[in-house]
Amino acid sequence: MTKLTLASYPHLLGFERLDQLLERTAKSSDGYPPFNIEQTSENTYRITLAVAGFSESDLSITVEDRQLVIRGRQRDDTEGRVFLHRGIAARQFQRSFVLADGVEVGEAQLENGLLHLDLSQPRPDAVVQTIEINKGKRG
Known part of the structure; x- marks a missing residue:
């Protein structure tokens, strides 16, 4: 079975990188943390991630090769503590857009x-842009 890509269509020129971006997006994360994306005006957006338990120092936000990457890593502060039930895990994540x-x-x-x-x-x-047609011989 042949995999169809945007490069397979002759009228879509220069979209090879878009194929790579779509493939990279399809592989992204496990659903944690949950997030919303809202359009706040015609040209603005807001991404909201539920990061309860994370402080500013536990989070990093970078833009890498046209990809917004949000990472969270909590410090393990459980030393000396005894949990009877532990339902809140100190979990790290990476969410990409x-x-x-x-x-x-x-x-x-x-x-x-x-x-x-x-x-x-x-x-x-x-x-x-207007492209002029040159008269004359090719070659």
Whole structure:
């Protein structure tokens, strides 16, 4: 069976990297932590992750190769403690979001166990380019 990719379609030129991004996104995480994505205006978005128990120093936010990566790692502070029941695990995570060209990551806020990340995508200027046809011989 042949795998269809965007590069398989002759009218989609230069989309090879998009194939790679789609494949990388399909492999991402196990569903933890849960998150919301909301459109806050025509050109702005907000990603909210439920990160209860994580402090600012436990979290890192980076943009790597057009991919927003949020990582969380809690310190193990259980030494000397005896748990009768442990339902809250100190769990690490990595959550990734592929960003379109031009998407900018703005402010990040941590409040009440929710990490908010604001993103914007300025509307690109419409560009019309006229290509002149040269007369003459090829070669």
